[in-house]
Amino acid sequence: MSGWAPPPLPARWASPARPAFVGRWSELAAFEEVWAAVLAGSRQVVFVGGEPGAGKSRLLAEVATTLHRHGAAVLVGTCAAEFGPPYQPFGEPLGALLGARPEAGLDDRLATLAGRGSPEDGDGPSHEYRRALYDAAVDAVCDVAAGRPLVLALEDLHWAGPSALQLLAHLVERTADCPLLLLGTHRTTAPDRSAGLVRTIAQLYRLDGVRRLDLAGLAAEDIAQYLVQEGHLSPYAARGAATVLRDQTGGNPFFLRELWRDHAAHGGRDLTVRQAPASVRDTILGRLERLPLPARQTVELAAVVGEDVDVATVLAASEWSRETTLAGLDEAVAFGLLEPVPPSDDVLRFPHALCRQAVLDLLPASRRLQQHAGVARAVESTIPASERRTQRLAFHYAQAQALGHAAEAVRYLTEAARSAARGLAHEDAAGWFEQAAALSEDDAGRGDLVLSAAGSHLLAGDFARARVLAERVATGSAEPGRRLAAAVAYEDASWRPGLPGHRAVELLEDALAGIAPDPADPHYVRGLASLGRALAFTGATVEADVLGRRAVDLARQHGDDDLLAHALQAGLWNGLRPEDAPDKFARAGELARLADRTGTLAHLGPAAYYRGVISYLQGEPDALAQAHDDLVRMARATGQTFFEYMAGCMSYARQFSAGDFAAAHRTCGELQDLGTSFGSDDTEGPCAVQSYMIRRESGTVGQVRGLITGDERPEEHWAPGLLALYTELELPGPAARLLAWLLDGRLARYEDSAQWPCVLIYAVEAALFLEDDAAARALRPRMAEYAGTNLVAGQFVAVFGSADRYLGALDSLLGGPAEEELAAALAMDTRMGSALHQAHTLAAQAVHARRSGAGAAVLDDLTGRARRLAEPLGLRRVLRLLGGTAPPVPAPRSPGGLTSRETEVLQLLGEGLLNREIADRLVISENTAANHVRSILAKTGSGNRTQAAMFAAAHGLLE
Known part of the structure; x- marks a missing residue:
């Protein structure tokens, strides 16, 4: 980017009205350290938090201006409080990079993120995927930083939307070796505190070079310095006034400034004898009341326009004459309610968002409606078409909809939504x-808008919200076609998180009954395909398979690639027993070829996943690796969280099979983070199984022994998982009781679930542990169905290696020959390259050899081979099964950068203690305990106390 020149710093940073900068010595020292790391080539991120008016933006401006004087390029972006662009605050910074790099397609992607496209442009990047957009931003930023250190200053991140936060996370995660300083300001107090930003910061906080600075109030000596510089007081007078002001403002810099300004306007009387205003709102009210009516109404109109007030819009919307309006703006500037933004006089600005909000709060509701309508008309008549114009019109007309502007609001909201979707x-x-649907007065149009919203929620990964909206249309619309489309959408949002399909079946059957069963109707065929998949998720796999095959045949006759892809995808989920594998593999291959032919990567996800599952089942490691690569490629290109989650599950399975538990554990953490994006369809259950599989192989399950009584009620837990825990903890009584409970007609309820292989293995392992011949005989026919294959549960939630190992172990227990089955298992495990499963099969061979009276040489050979695999990988479970002494579990350490006190608190969290109980145990205040808990959640990336307890167990912190 040799020809690129950075834009100038924001004019407001050079405004004469900008107050003096005082204090913040520790924060400035921290920034010196941070900048040294940037100059050394490391990306640094600082999130500056605090209450409104705490001086976050002032500190950011001071730091960025200083670094700019030292040669850094500075790009600045802000977030709007109301109806901001989708990727705010990145619009301004990325817009400044347009045209800077001559690469095909890059500017188009940057323009999309910067909101520079036309809202009527139907040729937007709908064929693109988020990852391509986000990578374009990363490439552009890194290109600039390669030439000179770069400061990316992002203000008011608490108003950033989900799309912007995803882009923020992507940028931070992929610029580790880039000389970049990313500064972000955000409010940390209600009602503006953003839960989405809190999660994003917690996710990023674990990365190197990411830190937080929360600003406290200014100290009395800082306030005294301010009064000397800004109020021209003597140092002696300033020290006396500073103490009073510190008490009255809490050290809040903005409130300090406004209070001092108000004090000066009253003649500078002694602060100790004057009652301070209770809030910024009271301060602003006092000034508004001193303005004449035209000036006050002009300020109110300016507040409705926005924080940055373009004078032309105010003039066009004002009820007063041009001269009166301009005079009112001048008076507002004189009273400190507005500030000029140099170098032109075309734009004014409120000194702080708090000022504008105070004016809006004081504005009568009826007048606010009229002002919004006037601003909307002014914007519509004076501003050229753009995405931002559409967003402003959508906001103002929506605010004025009670005055009869609902139709305009729906029009512009819909345009804005479609632009965001593109x-x-x-x-x-x-x-x-x-929002458009809520304002629409047309039933048909409202239903279409709700379905559009459901489709967007589906693409965003919020399956729960997509189902709610789709069900609303499926049950409430009078139009049969729309009801069917809604039922299809509901089913599409049900299978992804793996929910039972009963409700989807009801909706689809009801919708299909309302239309003619016409095979020539593509909507009918699409409905049949979805119904087949929904039936599969109820356990009716035979009926589902018949319906799925019919839908595929009908889709072929239509010659519609999209319809065929839908039918093929739906048909893949109709059961996956070993006898289904060849047909499913062929269907997945056809879907993959269809994706290549059409260039639609979305089809590649299900195809790659099923090719991976079947390749694992059939013991084809090369095909598994190829399918995994395709799934990762699809997930990265599309940015669809669901397929990123599935790719992560496949990564976990391969890492686990190889015995790389450190990598598998990291992947588990990433999967937990991804799972939080699925709305209320959390993935805590699958992640718990994945973590348990790691812990039992590495010998750390015993750390939760104190939480298990053996008297747990199976109805209140996932009974197979509880059985596995009893088995692993070697609790024969509870294990025998629960195994008998399951075998008493209850095991069959799990047979049609995706988790069945896991359920079956846990039951078999219990039978082997208990040496229960009757249970072994009952379970063997079920296990025999999987002979010659590997066993995988769910979406690679758990992998167990060769089924023949378990068949051989059962036959050995029952006194039959097991050598052939165990040899086949070892061959399969070796072909798959799984050191973990090879070690388990060798251990099973050693157990059989011991049971069948084999010689010492055979036993020593099998045991030695198993140990040579198990000891380097720390396979303590295998070593225990061999009958020897496993190496000790490493002493607990403090992971995640936790302090020693935080580690103590985390251990107590793992015991299930509440903040009050933790405070009592450690002799600290409950508030201090709560602060420690918040810090622990952020450092460990845990979304709740349960996940933090799981983190503690996984890191060996629970005794």
Whole structure:
């Protein structure tokens, strides 16, 4: 980017009205350290938090201006409080990079993120995927930073939407070796504190070079310095006034400034004899009341326009004459309610968002409606078409809809939503479609908007919200075609998180009954395909398979690639027993070829996943690796969280099979983070199984022994998992009782679930542990169905290696020959390259050899081979099964950068203690305990106390 020149710093940073900068010595020292790391080539991130008015933006401006004087390029972006662009605050920084790099397609992607496209442009990047957009931003930023250190200053991140936060995370995660300083300001107090930003910061906080600075109030000496510089007091007078002001403002810099300004306007009387205003709102009210009516109404109109007030819009919307309006703006500037933004006089700005909000709070509701309508008309008549114009019109007309502007609001909200959808900002699109639907007075149009919102929620990964909206249309629409489309959408949002399909079946059957069963109707065929998949998720796999095959045949006759892809995808989920594998593999291959032919990567996800599952079942490691690569490629290109989650599960399975538990554990953490994006369809259950599989192989399950009584009620837990825990903890009584409970007609309820192989293995392992011949005989026919294959549960939630190992172990227990089965298992495990499963099969061979009276040489050979695999990998479970002494579990350490006190608190969290109980145990205040818990959640990336307890167990912190 040799020809690129950075834009100038924001004019407001050079405004004469900018107050003096005082204090913040520790924060500035921290920034010196941070900048040294940037100059050394390391990306650094600082999130500056605090209450409104705490001086976050002032500190950011001071740091960025200083670094700019030292040669850094500075790009600045801000977030709007109301109806901001989807990718705010990245619009301004990325817009400044347009045209800077001559690469095909890069500017188009940057323009999409910067919101520079036309809202009527139907040729937007709908064929693109988020990852391509986000990577374009990363490439552009890194290119700039390669030439000179770069500061990316992002203000008011608490107003950033989900799409912007995803882009933020992507940028931070992929610029580790880039000389970049990313500064972000955000409010940490209600009601502006953003839960989405809190999660994002917690996710990023674990990365190197990411830190937080929360600003406290200014100290009395800092306030005294301010009064000397700004109020021209003597140092002696300033020290006396500073103490009073510190008490009255809590050290809040903005409130300090406004209080001092108000004090000066009253003649500078002694602060100790004057009652301070209770809030910024009271301060602003006092000034508004001193303005004449035209000036006050002009300020109110300016507040409705926005924080940055373009004078032309105010003039066009004002009820007063041009001269009166301009005079009112001048008076507002004189009273400190507005500030000029040099170098032109075309734009004014409120000194702080708090000022503008105070004016809005004081504005009567009826007048606010009229002002919004006037601003909307002014924007419509004076501003050229652009995405930002559409968003402003959508906001103002929506605010004025009670005055009869609902139709205009729906029109512009819909345009804004479609523009966001073209820009792949699915979360923003979903919200705006919903808002448009709520204002629509047309039943048919409302239903279509709700379905559009459901589709955007689906693409964003919020399956729960997509189901709610789709069900609303499926049960409430009078139009049969729309009801069927809604039922299909509901089913599409049900199978992804693996929910039972009963409700989807009801909706689809009801919708299909309302239309003619016409095979020539593509909507009918699509409905049949979805119904087949829904039936599969109820356990009716035979009926589902018949329906799925019919849908595929009918789709072929239509010659519609998209319809055929839907039918093929739906048909893949209709059961996966070993006898289904060849047909499913062929169908997945056809879907993959269809994806290549059409260039639609979305089809590649299900195809790659099923090719991977079947390749694992059939023991084909090369095909598994190829399918995994395809799934990762699809997930990265599309940015669809669901397929990223599935690719992560496949990564976990391969890492686990290889005995790389450190990598598998890291992947588990990533999967937990991804799972939080699925709305209320959390993935805590699958992640718990994945973590358990790691812990039992590495010998750390015993650390939860104190939480298990053996008297747990199976109805209140996932009974197979509880059985596995009893088995692993070697509790024969509870294990025998629960195994008998399951075998008493209850095991069959799990047979049609995706988790059946896991359930079956846990039952078999219990039978082997208990040496229960009757249970072994009952389970063997079920296990025999999988002879010659590997066993995998769910979406690679758990992998167990060769089924023949378990068949051989059962036959050995029952006194039959097991050598052939165990030899086949070892061959399979070796072909798959799984050191873990090879070690387990060798251990099973050693157990059989011992049971069948083999010689010492045979036993020593098998045991030695198993140990040579197990000891380097720390396979303590295998070593225990061999009958020897496993190496000790490493002493607990403090992972995640936790302090020693935080580690103590985390251990107590793992015991299930509440904050009050933790405080009592450690002799600290409950508030201090709560602060420690919040810090622990952020450092460990845990979304709740349960996940933090799981983190503690996984890191060996529970005794």
